[in-house]
Amino acid sequence: MSGRLDTKTALITGGNSGIGRAIAERFVAEGANVTITGRNQSTIDEVASSLGDRGQGFRSDVSDMASHAEVVDKAVAKFGKLDVFVANAGIAEMIPFLETTEADYDRVMDINLKGLFFGVQAAVRHMNDGGSIVLTGSVVSVKGFPAFSAYSATKGAVRTLARVLASELAERKIRVNVISPGPIATHIFGRQGIERDFIEENFTQMVPLKRLGEPDELANLALFLASDEASYITGADFHADGGVAQV
Numbered sequence: 001m002s003g004r005l006d007t008k009t010a011l012i013t014g015g016n017s018g019i020g021r022a023i024a025e026r027f028v029a030e031g032a033n034v035t036i037t038g039r040n041q042s043t044i045d046e047v048a049s050s051l052g053d054r055g056q057g058f059r060s061d062v063s064d065m066a067s068h069a070e071v072v073d074k075a076v077a078k079f080g081k082l083d084v085f086v087a088n089a090g091i092a093e094m095i096p097f098l099e100t101t102e103a104d105y106d107r108v109m110d111i112n113l114k115g116l117f118f119g120v121q122a123a124v125r126h127m128n129d130g131g132s133i134v135l136t137g138s139v140v141s142v143k144g145f146p147a148f149s150a151y152s153a154t155k156g157a158v159r160t161l162a163r164v165l166a167s168e169l170a171e172r173k174i175r176v177n178v179i180s181p182g183p184i185a186t187h188i189f190g191r192q193g194i195e196r197d198f199i200e201e202n203f204t205q206m207v208p209l210k211r212l213g214e215p216d217e218l219a220n221l222a223l224f225l226a227s228d229e230a231s232y233i234t235g236a237d238f239h240a241d242g243g244v245a246q247v
Contacts, residue, residue, distance in 0.1 A: 003031030004227045009079040011035045011072065013062055013119055014089030016043040018186030019136065022215035023086055023222045028054050030223060035075035037062075037089070062089045062115030063107075068122035076126050084226045085123035087116045088136040090154075097149040105150050112154035120165065130173040132226045135162055137180040139241045155180075159237055166235030175234040177225045182241025185212040208243035 010027050014020040015036025024034050028051045036051075037060040038044045048057030056078055060067045076082055090112045095104055120133060127133075138155040140148055159178055166176040183203040204210055221240055224230055239245050 003029065004223060004229065005084075006031035008083040008226070009033045009035075009075070009081050010084035010086065010226065011037075011075045011082060011123060012086040012088055013037045013060070013071075013115075014136075015086075016040060016047050016057065019181065019184060019215045019218045020086070020088040021047050022219040023088065024051060024055065026216070026219040026223050027084075027226065028052070030227075032084070032226075033079040035071070035078065037071055062119055063110040065114075065118050068115075068119050069125075072122045072126050082123060082127045083131045084134070085120065085127065085131070086134045086136070086222060086226070087119050088134075089115065089119075090136060092138075092148070092151050094147045095150070096147045100150055108150040108154055112151065113157050116158060117161065124169065124174065127174060131175075132230070133165065133169075133174060133176045134222050134225050135176070135178045137162075137178040137237060139180050139182045139239060139245050141180060141237075142239075142245050162237065163235050170234065175225075175230065177230070177233060177235070178237040179218060179221050179225070180237055180239045180241065180245075181213060181218055182207060182239070182244040183212050184218065185214055206244060207241070208247045211242065213240060213242055 005027055010032050012020050012024050015024040016038030024036050027034050033054045034051060036047055036057040039061055041059050044057040044059055048055050058071055058074055060071045093108055135158050137158045140152040141155040141159045162176050162178045183199055218240055221238055
């Protein structure tokens with residue numbers, strides 16, 4: 001039985017956990033060859049092993065600009081080409097605006113925006129015409145949640161960047177779209193010391209569906225955008241947010 005991504009190759013940053021891992025697993029299940037990156041070697045090895053012969057993983061910090069071309073080269077060296085790039089790596093830090101330091105600001109910007117920008121640039125240099133780029137945005141690009149000023153600024157910029165890239169890359173038939181999650185049940189907040197109980201108590205009350213989203217639900221959307229089923233969609237922002245920004 002053929003899959004929706006048969007013959008395609010994909011590179012997923014932050015593919016060793018959460019949404020990125022769910023996307024990697026779904027892509028492989030649908031026939032793609034997948035390269036993942038992350039910062040934790042043990043989880044990279046675990047996920048890459050679970051993906052089997054059609055997966056590989058490398059340690060890479062997206063805030064290290066020199067690493068982008070190297071990772072793309074490794075992906076192409078293994079699988080011969082690049083059709084899909086998912087810029088998923090990112091951090092979320094809950095810091096009140098007046099307490100945000102320059103170091104805090106630079107850390108979030110370097111990973112969520114600068115790293116994404118130059119990661120896409122490196123991927124496009126090797127991507128086949130007709131490829132697909134999926135950027136992980138956030139509901140915060142259109143909602144103003146307290147204590148997420150720097151994080152929200154990066155995600156608003158990601159949304160704007162997608163429009164420009166969709167325009168510039170259209171002549172090569174490369175599609176660029178954004179997935180904007182609402183509160184999702186991953187470890188991204190936990191790594192910043194924000195417990196899931198806090199997220200559920202303070203965020204699910206504003207979600208019309210009254211629950212956190214699951215990584216697999218984001219993977220379903222990424223699969224669609226990476227596949228030929230989305231061949232006439234570019235420059236769009238898809239909110240998988242339980243209705244937070246819609247209702």
